[in-house]
């Protein structure tokens with residue numbers, strides 16, 4: 001079976017420093033990714049065309065990232081029945097609270113799986129996309145379990161280092 005790909009869309013190139021966290025995770029697991037700037041507000045026709053086309057070409061999961069009046073993820077979700085993960089970006093004076101609400105408060109029937117605001121949310125969007133794809137790929141399941149183990153070992157090591165520091169006080 002050919003590997004499916006993930007499409008990462010963002011409303012503006014100014015979002016990229018935060019969105020990059022999703023890309024990093026997907027690249028770490030060798031999942032093909034397409035990254036595009038498409039705004040539901042500013043480039044509605046191009047957004048519509050890209051989502052329909054990507055859907056047909058085998059996109060497995062869409063990650064849509066936007067700040068402020070973040071309608072991008074909702075619009076993407078209206079155009080496909082593939083899973084759409086929404087990342088609210090902390091842009092503008094409301095620090096992402098506006099984007100969080102406009103991404104998550106979707107009307108019934110058109111879901112957007114909304115993650116946390118900003119970089120941490122983008123990272124989790126990458127992992128969530130992997131977990132969705134892993135439902136059909138045993139190898140990816142193994143890699144994700146291994147990654148969890150490594151992360152846990154890192155945390156335990158940090159705890160050990162902290163205990164040693166505290167004992168030396």
Ligand SMILES: Nc1c(C(=O)O)ncn1[C@@H]1O[C@H](COP(=O)(O)O)[C@@H](O)[C@H]1O
Pocket residue numbers: 010011012013014015038039040041042065066067068069070071072073089091
């Ligand atoms: N929320 C949206 C959409 C959309 O939802 O279609 N398009 C752009 N934007 C957001 O506007 C913010 C400011 O954009 P600029 O930095 O380009 O002015 C960005 O966070 C972008 O995601």
